[in-house]
Amino acid sequence: MLIDQTLLPERYEVIALGRVASVCEAIYMLRVRGAPALGVAGAYGVLVAVEEEWGGDGYFFDSDVERDDAAETRFDSFQRNASVEALRRRLSEMSEKIASTRPTAVNLGWAVARMRRVFESPWSNCSSMLTALQREADSILEEDIAMCRQLGEHGSTLLDDHVGVITHCNTGGLATGGFGTALGVVFAAAASGKAIHVFADETRPLLQGARLTAWECIQRDIPVTVLVDGAAASLLASGQVHCAIVGADRIAANGDTANKIGTLGLALLAKHHEIPFYVAAPTSTIDSGLATGDQIPIEQRPAMEVLQMGGRDIAPSGANAYNPAFDVTSHDLISAIVTETGVHRPPYQF
Ligand code: MRU
Numbered sequence: 001m002l003i004d005q006t007l008l009p010e011r012y013e014v015i016a017l018g019r020v021a022s023v024c025e026a027i028y029m030l031r032v033r034g035a036p037a038l039g040v041a042g043a044y045g046v047l048v049a050v051e052e053e054w055g056g057d058g059y060f061f062d063s064d065v066e067r068d069d070a071a072e073t074r075f076d077s078f079q080r081n082a083s084v085e086a087l088r089r090r091l092s093e094m095s096e097k098i099a100s101t102r103p104t105a106v107n108l109g110w111a112v113a114r115m116r117r118v119f120e121s122p123w124s125n126c127s128s129m130l131t132a133l134q135r136e137a138d139s140i141l142e143e144d145i146a147m148c149r150q151l152g153e154h155g156s157t158l159l160d161d162h163v164g165v166i167t168h169c170n171t172g173g174l175a176t177g178g179f180g181t182a183l184g185v186v187f188a189a190a191a192s193g194k195a196i197h198v199f200a201d202e203t204r205p206l207l208q209g210a211r212l213t214a215w216e217c218i219q220r221d222i223p224v225t226v227l228v229d230g231a232a233a234s235l236l237a238s239g240q241v242h243c244a245i246v247g248a249d250r251i252a253a254n255g256d257t258a259n260k261i262g263t264l265g266l267a268l269l270a271k272h273h274e275i276p277f278y279v280a281a282p283t284s285t286i287d288s289g290l291a292t293g294d295q296i297p298i299e300q301r302p303a304m305e306v307l308q309m310g311g312r313d314i315a316p317s318g319a320n321a322y323n324p325a326f327d328v329t330s331h332d333l334i335s336a337i338v339t340e341t342g343v344h345r346p347p348y349q350f
Contacts, residue, residue, distance in 0.1 A: 001014055001015070001016050001017075002014065002015060002017070002026065002031065002032045002041065003015075003032075003174065004026075004031045005030060005031055005032065005033055005174055005211075005212060006029060006030060006031050008174075008211050008212055008215055009211055009212075009214070009215040015031065017045075017048060018048065018051060018052065019048065019052050020045065020048055020049050020052055020094045020097060020098065023041065023044075023045035023048050023098060024045075024097055024098060024101045026041070027041060027042075027045075027098070027101040027102055027108070028101050028102065030206060030208075033170075033174075033175065033208070034105075034170060034171065034174060034175020034176060034247070035105035035106070035107040035108075035175070035247065035248065035249045035250070035281070035285050036107050036144045036148070036175065036176035036177060036181065036282060036284065036285070037174065037175050037176055037177065038102060038105045038107055038108040038111075039105075039107030039108055039110060039111035039140060039144065039284060040111065040137075040140055040141050040144060040176075040177050041108075042098050042099060042107075042108045042109075042111045042112045042115075043111040043112065043114065043115050043136065043137040043140040043141070044137050044141075045094075045098040045112075046091060046094065046095055046098065046112060046115040046119075046133065046137070047133060047134060047137055049090060049091055049094035049095070049098075050087065050090075050091070050130060050133070053090055054082055054087075082126050083126075084123050084124075084125065084126055084129060087119070087126050087129060088119050088120065088129075091115075091116075091119045092116070092119070092120075095112045095115060095116055095119075098112055099112040099113075102299055102325075103297040103298075103299050104249045104250060104258055104296065104297060104298055104299045104325065104326045105249040105250060105285075106249070106250040106284075106285060106286075106287045107249075107284050107285055110284055111140050111284075114136055114140060115133060115136055115137065118132050118133050118136045119133060140177075141177045142177070143284075144176055144177035144178075144282060144284070145176075145177040145178050145179055146340070147282035147283065147284070147339075147340040148176050148177065148178075148179035148180055148181055148184045148282060148340075149179050149184070149188075150340035151181065151184065151185070151280055151281070151282060151338050151339055151340045152179060152180065152184035152185050152187060152188035152280075153188055154338050154339075154340070154342050154343050155182075155184070155185030155188065155189075155245070155278070155280050155338040155343070156185055156188035156189035156192055156194070157343070158185070158243065158245075158276070158278060158336065158338070158343065159185065159186070159189040159194060159196060159243070160194070160242070161193075161194040161195055162194075162195045163194075163195075163196060163197070163242040163243065164196075164197045164199060164240045164241040164242055165186060165196055165197070165198055165199065165241065165242065165243055165244070165245055166198075166199040166200075166201065166232065166235065166236070166241045166243075166244045166245075166266065167182055167183065167186070167198060167199070167200060167201065167209070167213060167244065167245055167246060168201045168203060168209060168229075168244075168246050168259070168260055168262055168263050168266050169201070169203045169208045169209055169213070169246070169247065169259065169260035169262075169263070170183070170203070170208040170209060170211075170212035170213045170216070171183045171184070171213075171246065171247035171280070172184065172187070172212070172213060172216035173216060174212050174216060175212075175247065180216075181247040181248070181280040181281050181282065182245040182246050182247045182278070182279075182280040183198075183213060183216060183217075183247075184280065185245055185278075185280050185338065186198060186217075186222065186245070187220060187222075190220065190222050196222060196223075197223045197224075197225065197240075198213070198217050198222055198223065198224040198225070199224075199225050199227060199235060199240070199241055200213040200214050200217070200224055200225070200226050200227070201227060201228075201229050201232060201262060201266065202226055202227065202228050202229060203229065203260060203262060204228075204229055204262070204306075205301075205305040205306050205309075205323065206305060208260065209226065210226045214226050229262050229265070232265070232266055232269055233269055236269050236270070236272075236273040236275065237273065241273075241275060242275060243270075243275050243276040243277070243278060243335075244266055244267070244269075244270045244275060244276070244277045244278065245277075245278040245279075245280060246259050246260075246263050246266070246277075246278070246279055246280070247259060247279070247280060247281055247285075248279050248280075248281035248285050248337075249285065249326055250285060250287050250290070250296050251279070251281060251285055251286045251287065251337065251350075252287060252290040252291060252292050252293045252295065252296060253286075253287075253288045253289075253290060253291050253292075253348075253350070254291060254292050254293075254331050254347075254348060255331030255334055255337060255344075255346065255347075255348030256292050256293025256294075256296070256328055256329070256330055256331050257279050257281075257293065257328065257329045257331070257334060257337070258293060258296045258298065258326045258327070258328050258329075259279070259326060259327070259329065260325070260326060260327075261323075261324055261325060261326055261327050262327070263326075263327055263329050264327040264328065264329045264333075265327075267329040267330075267333040267334065268333065270333070271333055276335040276336070277329075277333060277334055277335050278334070278335055278336050278337075278338060279329075279334050279336075279337045279338070280337075280338040280339075281337070281338075281339060282339060282340055283339050283340060283341065283350065286339070286350050288350060293328035293329075293330065293331075294328075296326075296328055298324050298325070298326050298327070298328070299324070299325040299326060300323060300324055300325070301323045301324070301325045302323065303320070303321035303323060304321075305321075305323055306321035306322070306323045307319060307321050331346060331348055332346070334346070
């Protein structure tokens with residue numbers, strides 16, 4: 001079950017995903033999005049693979065589901081017929097599919113790899129494997145919430161009372177297990193009584209800033225102003241913004257950070273206007289296997305996301321589109337990286 005983020009802010013709708021194909025579709029279409037939320041979705045996606053093959057309708061994992069005769073028959077058949085080896089083979093294939101759906105956010109591959117370690121462990125029967133898988137997915141979710149709460153506390157020390165904060169894309173509860181990273185820092189500061197005004201880049205082309213960040217701020221009574229991405233330069237020149245804070249999809253060992261396309265532009269603007277530029281992310285977003293950001297795979301998205309809006313052409317047919325979903329901000333443009341372990345200053349060592 002997840003909130004379909006493509007429908008916000010017009011509609012709040014929770015959707016149930018019973019097939020791996022729908023999990024992959026939801027990830028690719030950004031019904032669920034944001035690096036930590038992708039990790040959580042990937043982990044539960046592995047459970048969906050089991051359901052699809054042997055359970056059905058949340059039989060194995062949803063305690064609220066009524067166990068009718070048909071479900072009982074399926075479960076009997078699972079117990080009698082499914083071998084640990086067959087289950088492992090199925091999970092391996094499906095995990096591969098889920099993890100490769102979006103390549104940039106390291107959390108997706110990281111969470112699926114954690115699930116893989118569980119199903120590749122030696123198990124004497126399928127039921128114990130399933131119980132362990134469920135426990136691992138729950139831990140990934142709970143750990144994310146705890147990490148985000150902690151990084152929110154650390155990050156809130158960077159924000160003074162009565163400040164303007166610019167952010168890009170959406171990094172709140174929607175993008176995580178439920179608390180938020182960069183926006184979580186704002187939420188923690190606001191909860192401690194500080195007056196923060198959020199300036200949300202609309203975040204072309206899919207408008208995560210306008211649709212989701214503004215929605216989350218409004219839900220929490222935090223004042224928010226939406227601007228088109230191109231207005232960030234003049235906003236910073238106006239002096240209303242005291243710092244920029246963004247999330248991350250993958251952070252290399254030297255601190256280079258991949259985040260939503262447009263982040264690099266904002267970091268350059270922050271440097272020009274001499275305001276701090278902060279990144280906030282749980283350590284699950286750090287890929288210490290990559291020395292620098294040059295090695296981060298950048299997802300390229302379909303041209304129509306740029307050439308159309310609301311189903312209407314906004315460019316003549318025949319025009320090409322440049323549509324990378326992310327860019328990489330060099331570590332030397334980042335004033336600090338906030339994780340659940342604290343506020344890290346350059347040179348970055350995690
Ligand atoms: O394409 P998206 O919407 O998944 O991109 C999300 C971002 O770039 C976020 O800033 C990042 O994942 C951090 S979310 C806490």
